[in-house]
Amino acid sequence: MSGVSIQRISKSFGQTRVLRDVSLEVGPREFLTLLGPSGCGKSTLLRIIAGLEQADEGSIALGGQQVDGLLPRQRDVAMVFQSYALYPYMTVAENIGLPLLMRRTRAWQRLPLIRRLHPVARAAAGTIATDVRRAAEALQIAPYLERKPSQLSGGQRQRVALARAMVRNPRVFLMDEPLSNLDAKLRVSARAEIADLHRRAGVAFIYVTHDQAEAMTMSDRVGLMMDGEILQVAPPGEIYDEPAALRVAEFIGSPKINTLPGVVRADGGVAVPGGVLEGGSGLAAGTEVVAGIRPEHWILGMSGASGSLGALSGTVRHLENLGSDLFLYAESQGGGPLLTVRAAPETVRQVSPGTAVALKPRPGRVLLFDRSGQRLRARP
Amino acid sequence: MTATTLSLPVERTRRPSQSRAEAVAAYVLSAPAIICLFGILLLPTLATFVLSFTDWQFGAPTLRWIGLDNYVHLAGDRVFWKSLTNTVVYVAVVVPCSVLLGLGAALLIEAGTSGRAFYRAAFFLPVTATLIAMATVWEIMLHPSIGLINVLIEALGFSKQNWLKDPELALFALAGIGIWQALGLNMVLLLAGLKSIPRDLYEAAAIDGADGPWTRFVTVTLPMLGPALSFVLIISAIRSFQVFDTVAVLTEGGPNKATEVLLYTMYQEGFGFFRAGYGAAITVVFLVFVLLLTLIKARLAEKRVHYS
CATH class of the missing domain: 2.40.50.140 (Nucleic acid-binding proteins)
Structure with a gap:
């Protein structure tokens, strides 16, 4: 059973075609990186997989299930945003716990007073706290659980975003340039952490970046995208040594x-x-x-x-x-x-x-x- | 009001005479701003405060210090208490209604795909219009026999009301006009607040499962709107405390003091009956309320509602 199966996806914004007939298979435990210059459509493809954007044509299956037309929540994906998209008014613990809270309680159980009194809501709060702590410890942010995101450094915020993604064991991780707001040194150590997270999570990762170093170091396979098309999908060594097209050869490798x-x-x-x-x-x-x-x-x-x-x-x-x-x-x-x-x-x-x-x-x-x-x- | 000193990152290894020259230059350069601040804002406030302890008659050559007499008189003045109660009721009706309706309008406009500019302009129109002129239009609309509102009400099967002459209704009729007028500004401010919420947060919420309209609203929109909302609340409270023009044009405080409000009472005392000292005392009470609201706003701004 495949992790992610993308069949002939096309997408236009107005007159601009951002994705042209893109197909891609990602293995159930594979780390696949979509690499390409900005504007090549890689983020749009990721957002279509997440359900944040609707494709004009084509279909997507996650874990063997067709998800076209399903809401992002129903697709059971986790996404890490470039901006981290943390809720600034919530503590780190509340940020990480939100996906669990939304799945384990009903709207009326989250109302201010009921949240504290209703047995189901209280039991949920207990299990959520345990799971949040486990995720936070795995990413070494447990000491900051009661802080607000504004009191954290860029690297710590990024870990909070990762913790929020991993806390509920989704069937696929989607990452949209999660390291681009970090400084160069931190980026190198964060690369190792994400690769480690992938090994432990044991599910498919789709990682979008324009940085070939990230693509080459973390991925099982790299999909090189340009102008809305995937030019080549291959392991990092192969895409470097055996590029399928001149554009691939020119994009990968530094100096050119x-x-x-x-x-x-x-x-x-x-x-x-x-x-x-x-x-x-x-x-x-x-x-x-x-x-x-x-x-x-x-x-x-x-x-x-x-x-x-x-x-x-x-x-x-x-x-x-x-x-x-x-x-x-x-x-x-x-x-x-x-x-x-x-x-x-x-x-x-x-x-x-x-x-x-x-x-x-x-x-x-x-x-x-x-x-x-x-x-x-x-x-x- | 507090004075803050700005320290500039200037080298501090200068000769004393030079640093003194710098200090003089600093005062000279800031003098126009300081003079304006005192002359236009602080001195008049202080003068009002001082006048409220005198029996000065508007235009009179002499005045006498009478201590707290004006305030003692105020405490026993039935009209003043009626006026204060009316003002508080007016604020209590106008603020929640205009903020909630403004929020509703802002959410609808933001969610819509077409005609945004039109709706924005239409709701904002009352803000730009002269309220005195608009009040006259409202007077015709609320006219007991030919007014559009009574015609509509009658068509719906209710009995006609004498909106501005009925002591039970007059204040609420004015509050209705107040809401109509404040709604637009609140909507525009809240629209700006809605626009500043990063789209990422809504998308993260959608993936996290907070994607129903209500859940999304309480998880993302409302908390992120906190700064704008608290600003709008305080601004509309201060503005409705200042209600004057509709009262002056439409009801003149009547019928039977049913629409007497603080600023109108102050105006009557100070410029109608020329009891400037007494009017000043009412102004001080008014100032205390506005100051209180400003303090609440400052406290809110410090806590919770700002996240940066």
Whole structure:
């Protein structure tokens, strides 16, 4: 039985189509991240799953049950919002307990006096307090249960939002950029916490972000979205190494992948401005392609031997030493944008702006795309 | 009223003469504001307070200090007590009705999809209109024989009422006009309050299960509207304490003092009978009520209703 099954969802706001025929299957215990630039429709898709937005076409099943037309409450989902959406006038304990209160009591049992006197309401209050404390302890916010959200730091508020989501064991967790309001350091530790929460909860997580680091570090699979379409769904390593399209390759990876326009030669190599990328591409001679080479997939040579087959030559224009990595930005003799090359930090002793370098892609590491951006599976 | 000192993050390692020059400059620069504050707000209040201990007649060249005599007289004045009771009844009717109706109108407009601007403008119209002119229109509407209201009431099978001349009804007729007038402003203020509630909270509530109209209202709308609502309550209370123009135009306090209200009594004493000292004493009583409301508002603002 699948966790979440999304079938051919389309959605327009006025004239703008934000989702085009999106289908997606998420496993019952899977952590799936929807990654994409802002405005790609990923948040809208999440809100449609939650029931906060209605799809124009298509259908959604949660745990094997069709939920189209059901209210958010009836779908048994939990959602963590970018703003956390905590109720500012309630204490942390009341915030976390609200989903339980709404499910375990009736409206009249929540009226001021009855809440304290009616046996059912009082019993519910007891079990709610126990469950709230358990959730708060799991997220280390138990000491703050009686505080108001305004008295908490950003990281603590975020945990309250997580606690409110996990307290009632929903069948799917939906997270809409929950870390984007945290500072960089906190974000890294919160990533580990959310991954841990996922392991313990044992249900499907759908996580929306524009931050590829979050997507790559936490997910079982990443769904890359652009312009209302899912371009590729794959595990993080695969989406990085085997992107299905040039747009995927360009969005994932930092610094960005190098792209060179080229033409397949009779010997299978790819002629690009300033040189030839060696190897048998298996493509028909004359095919116009775009070659993509990630910064870490260059072999850096110091010879400066220009024109040697299978290599590009260029001149270093700019260096970025991050300590763990050194990035060279080299101007190719064939022109075009600067090529980004990742090198070992020790290389900094040998190169400086102006140094002539030779570049060769690692064997089997050139990604070829056709001119429309679709991946061509054979390699040079 | 309290004076607050602002400390600016200025370097404090200056020569004494220089810091004195700075202090002088500060006083010179704030002088216009201080003079205006005292001249326009504080001095007149103080003067009224002082006058209430004198027997000054409006326009008279001399006055005499008579201590608490005016207040003693007030305590035994049947008209004053009638006037105070009427004012409190008027406030007790107008405030809850105008706030609740304003809230209802704001919720309906906010929930609607079309014609929002029209409804907003229509409800706000009485706020912008001159009440004196509107009072004349109401006088015609409430006319015992040709008034629209009596015509409607008769069509519905009830007997005609002499709204402004019946001691039992006159105050409530005026309260009705007061509600009609206050409703629009309350609605606009509450609409602004509703707009400032983040949509996220409603969505979180929907997912948490608080999605019925009533549950959503008590879980999100009402608490988030707290600041706006307390402001609206206090403002409409103060404004209805100040009821004057409808009384002056429509009933002149009658029939038989049934619509005598504080400000109208004060106006009569001070400018009708020229007993300025006595009028000042009524004004002081009036001020105490308004001050009390302002204090409640300040206390509410400190507690509970603000969350930031």
